[in-house]
Amino acid sequence: MGKADYDLLWGEATRTGRGRPAGLSRERIVAEAVAIADAEGLQKVSMKHLAERLGSGVMSLYRHVPGKDELVVLMYDSLMAGPMPLPEAGDWREILRRWGLGVRDLFNAHPWALTVATSERPMGPGEAGWVDDVIGRLTAVGMPAELGLIAVLTVDCFALGAVRPEINSGSGETDFFQFLADPVISARYPNLARLAEPGTADADMGGYFEFGLERVLDGLERHIETHR
């Protein structure tokens, strides 16, 4: 992904007014693709299926989007088109907490987006807007911008990684430690087996996202205190 993707996301549309007016639009295509992905999964987003939904021919889509891969990039960035919901007031910790929880909400609402997020992709206008916003908010409450950037990145990385188990268990994944049910196999993993004994390991893991997030914030807080 190089120049092509850059132009795709950041290039301006130059419309002269001449020529047949467009019935389709990039926005409508991307929005419908997102709707399909939300409802049926990213795998069901095929050019054919998408065209049917839009009531158009398959090849018409290519007038507005270079190809499937690029469409997915656009779908992803469109999720961050609006402002990231951040609290009206609060210190840096509250802001970053909301960032983490907001990321979590985003990916729970659009599970397909997680694999997109972890694949190679350029930063688009939506994502840039979110990052710019949060850094502005953090500097406003006294956090240096350099620290703000790396702090957001840290929280973001954690949230990105931590949301996966949530998404997957939500989609009806079988018990995470299902294999421990077999005594022969279970014997091979004594430490895990011991953990599974008391109650369901899943149940114990219920609040791990919040737990981990607070630990990350604690760590940032200690850093700030130490380097004051």
Place this chain on the structure above:
Amino acid sequence: MGKADYDLLWGEATRTGRGRPAGLSRERIVAEAVAIADAEGLQKVSMKHLAERLGSGVMSLYRHVPGKDELVVLMYDSLMAGPMPLPEAGDWREILRRWGLGVRDLFNAHPWALTVATSERPMGPGEAGWVDDVIGRLTAVGMPAELGLIAVLTVDCFALGAVRPEINSGSGETDFFQFLADPVISARYPNLARLAEPGTADADMGGYFEFGLERVLDGLERHIETHR
């Protein structure tokens, strides 16, 4: 992914000795697929390409692997077939630091594995072994197993999220903040623009993985101190 994947990963091979002996083996197929993915990317792992490399017919592969999706799951788990390299000695912090750095090394060595890791998948024997090992090590140095599990999960989540920018920049991605070069666009992101001014933002981000990891460990440390 349900029962089928479970059996795939955890089921025993029952060979009676009767019948034509196998020239291919699941292990060889998976290993070759990993080699292709490492060298050319996961996208280049097609059944055709794989069969050519193995000197076999395409359909022969299906005698040993149910299908492409399942093959990818096997490829992923095979990365954790050996023991996770953990330090001989050290406190919980050192152990978890190594875990985080080990995860980072793993995904840098096998960039294709990151999208697999973030997709829906069951836990396999390899991964289970790693988790079991580290919990054993942590309990050995005095950390309760319950806390150990959630602590590993926290570090793991961070590492998983944080390794992505590394992988992508390593594969020749253009500048993360390339779009700031255009003054018109740059003006829309004042906070990012200000950050980009002094030096390359990328350069400043050099040690963000280590930074974030230490913050996560700090956070866990504070938790332990508080709940002693």
Place this chain on the structure above:
DNA sequence: GATCGATGCGTATGAGATACGCTAAATAGC
């Protein structure tokens, strides 16, 4: 040897992305 049970694999099928080129519908200039 005859049989059985597994493997190896060629062929056929169907889904999916997309290059190409023609048609249709607007505007701009006359």
Place this chain on the structure above:
DNA sequence: GCTATTTAGCGTATCTCATACGCATCGATC
């Protein structure tokens, strides 16, 4: 109005892939 120009819509053909099916093959067992 008429025509050239420009852009959108899209049918058809092609290429890549995964994979279902069925037959051939090969060793061990009886």
